[in-house]
Amino acid sequence: MTAFRFIHASDLHLGRRFANIPQPEDGNIRGRLMEARHGVIARLAQAARDHGAAHVLLAGDTFDTATPSPSVLRQALTAMAEDLDLTWWLLPGNHDNLTNAEPLWERLSAEAPATVRPLLDATPRIMTETACLLPAPVTHRAPGRDLTEGLGAMPSPDGAFRIALAHGGVTDFEDTGAHIPPDRAARARLDYLALGDWHGRLQIDARTHYPGTPEQDRFKHGRRGLCLAVSIEVPGATPEVTEVETGQFWWTEADLPVQAGLDTAAALDRLLPPSGRRDVLMRVRATGWASLAQRADLVRAIHAAAPDFAWLTLNAEALGALLDDVDLDTIDHAGALRQAAETLKTEAENPDLSAEDRGVAAEALARLYAYVTEQPA
Incomplete structure (x- = not known):
């Protein structure tokens, strides 16, 4: 069995307008920031090629709102279709959740090229002969429960890599029961849990990671955005996770x-x-x-x-x-x-x-x- 390699990214927030940034009279910073977010798609594809990965996992909030403009959606799909050897797996997050963004996901499913796979239900997907993807799509903006709870019961082929994709917080400060347990990867027998929602880089344990947004949108994190290049030698082995800078700003x-x-x-x-x-x-x-x-x-x-x-x-x-x-x-x-x-x-x-x-x-x-x-x- 050869090592399984993929790119883990999240929170692209395509179409964000950056209304919080004052627009100077002689510049177009908002337009530049919006364009940089679109340009992340090409930089993620390049990261995949550089690290021998054939899959990009987007862990939610690919789009900033439930109603991105037709040009934002079409241009994103066109960019994701440019490399026919690369498959993009898109998970609904809280900004583009299944309920509020139902028309978006219907359009995306109808118009998506073969290289783009929307994950609209919690059903295992076969990625390769040796890798199975276990998705936990966000159903509502605030679902009020831990959507990863069912990962452990999801089946996967014997001897296959178990890769899970989810969106949400690991720490629940309000004790609503909606947080993801820090040991979810161990409980669900996962080789890797790819998380989104937190815009900064954060490692929970050796198998559970947030990459942060690939193009930063706030002053909080103090570094350029990045994605994670992940390589797992055999099922059960500790993932090798490499940070790849993708941010322009x-x-x-x-x-x-x-x-x-x-x-x-x-x-x-x-x-x-x-x-x-x-x-x-x-x-x-x-x-x-x-x-x-x-x-x-x-x-x-x-x-x-x-x-x-x-x-x-x-x-x-x-x-x-x-x-x-x-x-x-x-x-x-x-x-x-x-x-x-x-x-x-x-x-x-x-x-x-x-x-x-x-x-x-x-x-x-x-x-x-x-x-x-x-x-x-």
Whole structure:
């Protein structure tokens, strides 16, 4: 018996619109992110070829909604049909579950090429002469039960690899009974349990893995998306699992500590990645204390660097204000602007106000300073 090799991926979320990402006036970051998700299909196919795999297992949420546009669906199926030696196995997840997305799966079943196999019921499928796929499709967005419970009773040919495909959480914080037990692979005599739902890479045990999404869509995980190339020598052997980077975009966050006297523009320059910025979405979180001049320099530096990036933004909510008369003199020595600045300074330093209200006053003062000094706010 030869080793069985396959690609495990999940949570492609094809068609996601990224409405949470502000669209710059001179760019199309949402369009680029949507296109990168479609491009993952080709990168998964290449990963399969590189690792000698003839099967790609998609563990749910292939589509972001129950009603993807006709172009999203057709273009996905067309891309999956390009390599006739590669079979794609699609499991309904919570976003594209069997109930809400019934028309989607009906269309997909009718239009899918021979290389695409939708898994619409919990019935074993023969993948090869030596491998059996045991699917646990998601029936409802929140099914309220463990859909992998029946895997142990699913039959498979004697001596065949038992590969299961499911979508859901292993840890159930609300104790609803819907979680997947961490030892499901052992209970169901599985050689491998391919899971989806968690968007970051996570290994539960040697036979149970989440690959995360192959193209990241949030700052939470701090690395590019990937898939897993899995090889199992013989039934019962420990799987060899290799991480394969597939993501185009890198979503990252970084802290920028600020203190009195720091050249904030230079500090930012040291923090930013030196290359590959076009495919980086970055959120800089400024902490500590800054004068109005330091803050204005930092904001100006962010604005100057932003065109290099797919998306770059500054979060200054945790940046305290060091306010002195020098900054106020820069705004105005007297008159209405000076009076407004002093009022804002008083509010920003008033311990009787909430932290949020003090922050609003400090932000307003910083914007006034930036306006007067003709720097972007």
